[in-house]
Amino acid sequence: MTASKTKIQEAYTCNKCGFGMIDRKLSINNHGAVKYIRIRQCSICRHWYSLD
Numbered sequence: 751m752t753a754s755k756t757k758i759q760e761a762y763t764c765n766k767c768g769f770g771m772i773d774r775k776l777s778i779n780n781h782g783a784v785k786y787i788r789i790r791q792c793s794i795c796r797h798w799y800s801l802d
Contacts, residue, residue, distance in 0.1 A: 764792035771800070 762771045771790045776798075778785045791798035 762790065763798055764795060766797045767792060767795045769794040774798075 763769065764771050769792055771792050773791050775786045775792050777791045778787060788801040789798045790801055
């Protein structure tokens with residue numbers, strides 16, 4: 751079993767399509783300073799929401 755399959759099984763389900771969601775970091779450029787936020791993103795439809 752690969753790490754990606756393990757993450758999807760342990761994650762939450764998407765409320766738009768019903769598939770598994772994975773935790774990621776998203777970089778945001780704020781006037782030259784890069785800021786990272788934690789998000790939970792669907793592996794199929796790419797719907798996401800912030801965990802911070």
